[in-house]
Amino acid sequence: xxxxxxxxxxxxxxxxxxxxxxxxxxxxxxxxxxxxxxxxxxxxxxxxxxxxxxxxxxxxxxxxxxxxxxxxxxxxxxxxxxxxxxxxxxxxxxxxxxxxxxxxxxxxxxxxxxxxxxxxxxxxxxxxxxxxxxxxxxxxxxxxxxxxxxxxxxxxxxxxxxxxxxxxxxxxxxxxxxxxxxxxxxxxxxxxxxxxxxxxxxxxxxxxxxxxxxxxxxxxxxxxxxxxxxxxxxxxxxxxxxxxxxxxxxxxxxxxxxxxxxxxxxxxxxxx
Numbered sequence: 001x002x003x004x005x006x007x008x009x010x011x012x013x014x015x016x017x018x019x020x021x022x023x024x025x026x027x028x029x030x031x032x033x034x035x036x037x038x039x040x041x042x043x044x045x046x047x048x049x050x051x052x053x054x055x056x057x058x059x060x061x062x063x064x065x066x067x068x069x070x071x072x073x074x075x076x077x078x079x080x081x082x083x084x085x086x087x088x089x090x091x092x093x094x095x096x097x098x099x100x101x102x103x104x105x106x107x108x109x110x111x112x113x114x115x116x117x118x119x120x121x122x123x124x125x126x127x128x129x130x131x132x133x134x135x136x137x138x139x140x141x142x143x144x145x146x147x148x149x150x151x152x153x154x155x156x157x158x159x160x161x162x163x164x165x166x167x168x169x170x171x172x173x174x175x176x177x178x179x180x181x182x183x184x185x186x187x188x189x190x191x192x193x194x195x196x197x198x199x200x201x202x203x204x205x206x207x208x209x210x211x212x213x214x215x216x217x218x219x220x221x222x223x224x225x226x227x228x229x230x231x232x233x234x235x236x237x238x239x240x241x242x243x244x245x246x247x248x249x250x251x252x253x254x255x256x257x258x259x260x261x262x263x264x265x266x267x268x269x270x271x272x
Contacts (some may be wrong), residue, residue: 001045005054006248007231010081013090014099015062018190022090022214023059043080050224052235052246065102068109078110082181086230093189100187114185115208119171120164127158134162141168184230190214
């Protein structure tokens with residue numbers, strides 16, 4: 001599916017958790033819905049417009065345990081998820097934690113890091129001189145011998161390593177591998193119409209979580225508000241402002257160059 005709009009959101013979850021219903025009721029796009037598993041066999045796209053931004057939604061086929069190893073259509077689904085600006089992990093509210101752990105493990109196994117920042121580690125390979133380790137803060141797990149052992153596993157004998165925070169072995173491995181994707185994620189707990197208010201209050205304490213009912217369209221406002229925040233989008237208006245069609249930029253990429261490229265990639269070539 002071609003990437004369009006200002007951001008892309010992928011719906012990831014087990015079969016029959018309500019991804020298709022959510023897409024249909026959010027974007028007005030028909031995605032086949034049924035009470036049996038594996039109803040959606042291909043990626044179904046849709047678009048919503050929120051605060052002037054066009055956001056592409058992708059209803060991905062349901063994944064199963066072992067997806068990262070190729071079971072079902074897992075590899076294709078996770079490959080598309082890697083291209084998304086934000087991931088919705090859609091969970092059945094009656095069994096959220098069990099499915100949450102499995103899906104996180106599958107995405108992690110394919111190099112997707114959810115709600116994490118890239119490790120503050122600098123690795124510079126060189127031709128000679130051995131391993132040089134510089135720690136800007138005290139380390140609780142990594143020392144020179146551990147770093148050297150990890151690097152040797154990747155046949156790196158000469159490198160300068162700078163640890164800018166208290167890192168662990170997984171952080172260093174992610175930097176060495178270099179193919180990790182750091183993607184924000186919202187956990188959508190669907191079917192809240194099937195639980196009590198007491199249970200709902202407990203669910204609200206789960207980090208990065210939004211409880212909804214896709215069928216009844218409950219709590220969609222909270223979901224969209226949180227989506228905008230996690231996408232880190234901002235609106236920029238030109239003079240005179242067109243309040244119906246703002247230029248949408250990422251909060252972390254809002255330079256004049258970013259603005260010009262959003263208007264047209266040829267504009268920067270005209271600057272001297």
